[in-house]
Amino acid sequence: MTVYFIGAGPGDPELITVKGQRLIRSCPVIIYAGSLVPAAVLEGHRAEQVVNSAELHLEQIVELIKTAHANGQDVARVHSGDPSLYGAIGEQIRYLRELDIPFEIIPGVTATAACAALLGAELTLPDVSQSVILTRYADKTAMPAGEELGSLAQHGATMAIHLGVNHLEKILAELLPHYGADCPIAVIHRATWPDQDWVVGTLEDIAQKVQAKGFRRTALILVGRVLGSDHFSESSLYRAGHAHLYRP
Incomplete structure (x- = not known):
């Protein structure tokens, strides 16, 4: 018996790994974060028990897993995005280790990656930013x-x-002294969901744009010069004359 912490991705049911989808369709018990994971992600399952964890507290979730363990049933514990980022799996894993219940983490597409794709942006550009926080x-x-x-x-x-x-x-007040008022920023609401929406602006004008959209929750903020720059060096990887293992 194993508990599989599965990253379901940001919302689009096709943005899940093949492994994650296979486990959802084969595990006899599914516990999913229903407030952020669309029901379409569970399509094709043959589980005997499907539980929405949004309605439960931690101890109730652990009790469900303990029962499944006693019955020798694998559990698909389905989280949004990638479960290792703000997935609250650490507290669950701590219990599982105490109970000696095996587990495995199946990575997923992050909201950050989904937002970058929606904006058509690379988040790491030479000379601009080589780090993502x-x-x-x-x-x-x-x-x-x-x-x-x-x-x-x-x-x-x-x-x-x-x-x-x-x-x-x-x-914005905390970012302005370091990025500057003209720094590009984007606010993306429910990326990859059918009702996805976003606004792009600068630190100076983004607040009014977000207010006009009425975004209140389930939104990611991306900020940085990479969002508005065409002035950066080409990478060494594809530069003519740059030799490496596959291109002597």
Whole structure:
């Protein structure tokens, strides 16, 4: 018996790995995050038990897994995006280790990757930014020391900010001194879902654009010079005259 933490991707049911889809269709027990995982992701399943974890607390989820373990049933524990990012799987894994229940993590497409694809953007450009910071706004859960947005913004790297659209004005105030008012920024609502929508602007004007759209939740903020720059060097990888293992 194994518990499979499966990344279902950002919303589009086709953005799931072949392995993840195969496990969903074969596991006798499915526990899925129904608030963020569309029902279409579960199509084709033959599970004996399907439970929406959005209606449960942690201990109830663990009890379901314990029962499945006692019955020798594999569990597809389905999370949105990639389960290793804001998936709250760490607390579940801690219980599983204490109970000596085997588990495996199946990666998924992140919301950040989906938003970059929607915008037609590369998040790492030579001379512009070679780092991507994935972070969140400090709301219900405080950020560890040194991970405040203002501290991270000092790097000037491409940044993906989760769970912050309702606090956009405060976020902009922390970013402005480091990125500048003309820095490109995008706010993407429910990327890859049928009702996906987005706005692109600068740190100076994005707040009004987001207000006009009415985005209130399930939105990702992407900020960085990579979003608006055509001025960058070509990569060494494909540069004529640059030799490497496959192109002597």
